[in-house]
Amino acid sequence: MTDTAAAPAATADTAPAAPPPMPGDDGRTYYSAGGGRKTVLSFLFLLLLPFFISLPGMFWMRWTNGLMSDNFGFLVMAAAFAGLMLFVLIELMRSLRLRIDLQPQSVKMNLPLSRGPTPKLRYKAYDIPYDQIHTVETRREIYGGSLAPVLLKGARIITKDGATIPLGYVSDANVDPSFPYPDIAKKIAFRARLPLIDRGNVRRSVHRKLFGIKTADAESVSDIVDEAQIADLNRNHRNVVLAMIVGMVGLIAIGIIDDMSEERLSFRPEATLSDNAAPSKLETPKKDPPPKKKTN
Numbered sequence: 001m002t003d004t005a006a007a008p009a010a011t012a013d014t015a016p017a018a019p020p021p022m023p024g025d026d027g028r029t030y031y032s033a034g035g036g037r038k039t040v041l042s043f044l045f046l047l048l049l050p051f052f053i054s055l056p057g058m059f060w061m062r063w064t065n066g067l068m069s070d071n072f073g074f075l076v077m078a079a080a081f082a083g084l085m086l087f088v089l090i091e092l093m094r095s096l097r098l099r100i101d102l103q104p105q106s107v108k109m110n111l112p113l114s115r116g117p118t119p120k121l122r123y124k125a126y127d128i129p130y131d132q133i134h135t136v137e138t139r140r141e142i143y144g145g146s147l148a149p150v151l152l153k154g155a156r157i158i159t160k161d162g163a164t165i166p167l168g169y170v171s172d173a174n175v176d177p178s179f180p181y182p183d184i185a186k187k188i189a190f191r192a193r194l195p196l197i198d199r200g201n202v203r204r205s206v207h208r209k210l211f212g213i214k215t216a217d218a219e220s221v222s223d224i225v226d227e228a229q230i231a232d233l234n235r236n237h238r239n240v241v242l243a244m245i246v247g248m249v250g251l252i253a254i255g256i257i258d259d260m261s262e263e264r265l266s267f268r269p270e271a272t273l274s275d276n277a278a279p280s281k282l283e284t285p286k287k288d289p290p291p292k293k294k295t296n
Helices: 002-014 036-064 071-095 181-191 206-210 218-222 227-282
Strands: 030-031 099-102 106-111 122-131 134-144 150-159 164-171 195-203
Touching: 030 106, 036 071, 036 134, 036 206, 106 164, 134 181, 134 227, 150 181, 164 181, 195 227
Parallel strands: 134 195
Antiparallel strands: 030 099, 099 106, 106 122, 134 150, 150 164
């Protein structure tokens, strides 16, 4: 009887215990898009959908009526509208399907099947126990130069079987309150009883991210950017933006001055014309002489 009672006790001791909750954490944290975002994106998509569907019909009418020579502007507009619809669709699918559920024993996620900051339309569900997580990493990726630099903070999970699962990216300038990925990575690392590894700052290429091209390790090491370079990049970016603002203000001022000078020049000839034409109104019109009478 004693041996029978001791066996369950030993089994209970070998079972993995749930990590203690973080301060302010009740043991389960759920991340998803809010109802307002879902409503606005759904309404915007349904509002633009009829116009997008009508584009092929408009193109066919122009083709059949022989208006293809004047169709360049329409094609540009259609391409821009298609890109806008794709962006709205991606954001709508992201708000409806993306979710992260931090449970006491595992993390359940529904993440897009894409590498990089732009999510795609295909999603995959994950259920990863905390004891199967090898590392939790974060890093800042830098895109562009001093003209328009974009700084994104990303997080990823590497499991013990070698699988890499990117959680997502958030902008340093505009943090998404629905999916604060650095905070999510911190909570996952705490629940997995692992340190959160910060991989630093890495310069990346936009086209590699958009097309899902992996970067070699040597390139990643050579593209590491320290905090001093980031500060210099931000300073150059501020100078470039300030120069662009000054240039735009200067162009606007030149345009206003040019319009005012044209109005003054166009006003003076009209005044001179009206002054010269005024006496002519007072002149009496000449009458035609009376017709001569015919004599027999």
